[in-house]
Amino acid sequence: MERVAVHGRTPWGLGDIALGLGLTVLGAVLLAIPLGVAAVVVSEAGEDISQDPTATGLLLGASMGLELVLLLVALGLTVGKYDAGPAELGWRWPQRGGLWVALVALVGAYLVLGVYVAVVRGLGLEGALPQEQLPDVAFREPPLTALTGVTVMAFAPIAEETFFRGFVFGGLRGRWGTPLAALASGVLFSVVHFQPQVMVPFAGIGIVFALAYAYSGSILPAVLAHLAFNAISFSLAVASV
Template identity: 30%
Template structure:
């Protein structure tokens, strides 16, 4: 259950969908803007470092947007988006279990989809892992996949967007709507359904625990298992 923010009403939040859109546009502008700058001024930069710069820019844009709309504009702490360190052990435990369950679900769904869809070229981030020659080559993918993406994406999609959608359209539409937007923005048609299901699961974990750290840990667990699985599977073949 969300903290009481306004006039003693439970479940109300002081930000709206328009402000959610502004933060999203800021995140996209930061990411694409950084990618363009790198393309024109540092075209020789390795792909891993390009991803690092884009990921950091997007993460900074999300944190900046949340700082403005949550803290500066409304004078709230980050508990407003579910960041509660007081129950960290439980968040970690539930997040680890939830992340493992989501990983297994997504592997099953993805495997079933591959029976009906033609083989697709790997995504650039996946190529980072495929092309890794030694464990140290996983440092940047792990930093992005197990820290930057889980923190920035969960704070935005589950901590900021999901409550706004739920407040406007109800729990079910908030759950599905935030997950569909999350999946769509990955720009991967083949993985759209698995990502949407993952987004629903992450929002459900946040709703049940009231702690965004649960969703962050679950997201990080899911990504970390996938990264190591891809890395080691290619070496076992």
């Protein structure tokens, strides 16, 4: 019989989450160093490697690799270590509400982003506004555009929601309670995006997605909201080039 711990404690605990974070950092370093060096070596755009298609492709490969690391670590420390089922990571149909929760989460995500932008602009802190995380060349070269689309609309929603909501939030909720667990998973979610300007709004968005999971008992609404958020951003970036 499959164990499902929506409100209670999951088989994995704080030690597993700490180990998962450590393995993720290690994986990121092991990916970033060789691919980063390779990007510099192959770049033909001088010091600005972000304008070189080959170098950008390597960096996108590192990004996709990090998403795989997140997914594999989450699965390894739950399914692999404790024989947990998909439902314990939130991969099941919503137990309350429905897939409409995804729309609410998406609206909530844009509200968080909108409030942050309004506050930052009101304070005159233009340098703290979120910036495009990928260079323009990623949207000018069809192969790079395709790779970017697959990464942000397929790999990222599945891997990041499984890790940060299913694994981290799910593991912390029964020990710390929903508010602290949502905050912790949101902050960690923002850190993985490697851009100071998005840390505050993305932490808030991570909290919104965690609350969608807490309400529905499923990470499917968060995955769909994440996919839609990324798809809109991706479409706007492609249209602007």
